[in-house]
Amino acid sequence: TMRLETCWFCSSNIYPGRGVMFARNDGTVFRFCRSKCHNNFKMKRNPRKVKWTKAYRAARGKDLTNDTTFELERKRNRPERYNRDVMQKTLKAMEKITEIRHKRESRFIANRLKERKRQEAKLARKQLEQEIHIIKSPAAA
Numbered sequence: 001t002m003r004l005e006t007c008w009f010c011s012s013n014i015y016p017g018r019g020v021m022f023a024r025n026d027g028t029v030f031r032f033c034r035s036k037c038h039n040n041f042k043m044k045r046n047p048r049k050v051k052w053t054k055a056y057r058a059a060r061g062k063d064l065t066n067d068t069t070f071e072l073e074r075k076r077n078r079p080e081r082y083n084r085d086v087m088q089k090t091l092k093a094m095e096k097i098t099e100i101r102h103k104r105e106s107r108f109i110a111n112r113l114k115e116r117k118r119q120e121a122k123l124a125r126k127q128l129e130q131e132i133h134i135i136k137s138p139a140a141a
Contacts, residue, residue, distance in 0.1 A: 009037035009047050011054040064108045069101045 005014040008030040020038045022030045032038040040050060047055040057063040072094075080086075128135075 005031045007031060007033035007037050009033075009041050009050075009053065011047075062112070064105050067101065067104060069097050069104070072097055
């Protein structure tokens with residue numbers, strides 16, 4: 001099986017043979033998907049403050065963070081004996097889980113955008129009430 005690591009900075013997948021690995025003197029290993037992430041790490045930038053990272057999006061509430069489907073992606077270091085039936089069921093379940101996750105993410109984004117539209121309508125109403133004298137002619141009053 002192919003082991004996919006996650007980038008320490010932007011949390012994207014790192015495929016085998018890609019990316020940079022940095023080992024600190026205390027033994028901590030950091031993996032980066034590309035030089036952009038590695039350079040940002042060397043510049044001591046906080047991933048939660050860099051707009052294009054997953055950490056930023058999660059911290060600002062722009063991405064779905066607490067969902068039960070993420071629990072299935074967790075890394076497990078316990079080896080399992082290969083069984084063809086179990087493998088087929090697992091692959092089918094993975095497809096269903098990704099489908100469920102996409103639906104939940106799209107629903108989350110739609111709700112987030114709906115809230116924004118509601119705020120914009122409220123601001124427009126408030127502005128209209130404040131500046132009604134521009135629209136209304138003084139003779140009509």
